[in-house]
Amino acid sequence: MTIKLGVPRSLHQQLDLEKVKSIFPYGRILNVEVxxxxxxxxxxxxxxxMGDKNEDCYIVNVAVYVGY
Known part of the structure; x- marks a missing residue:
């Protein structure tokens, strides 16, 4: 599977891609694109x-491509 994340540019460097990958219970992840x-x-x-430093809410769009 391939995962594409639509993330605000200012947050790209803060992403933990290993944590993102870990939420998928099965399947082989070929690529994660931000x-x-x-x-x-x-x-x-x-x-x-909870560690909040501001009132910001972050919305991330995700597309998961699954193929055989």
């Missing part, structure tokens, strides 16, 4: 106990 996309908006909530 492209500009997604969205940063305000969640309206800041929970310091």
């Amino acid at each position: 492209v500009d996309g997604g969205l940063i908006c305000s969640s309206g909530v800041l929970v310091e106990e």
Whole structure:
């Protein structure tokens, strides 16, 4: 399978691609591609106990290509 992530450019370097790969319970991941996309908006909530530093909410678009 191939995974394509649409992520805001300012977050590209912060991605943990191994963690992304780990959420797939089966199948062989051939490639993970990160492209500009997604969205940063305000969640309206800041929970310091959870490590929040701001009210940002990050939206990532994901496409998973599966073939035989």
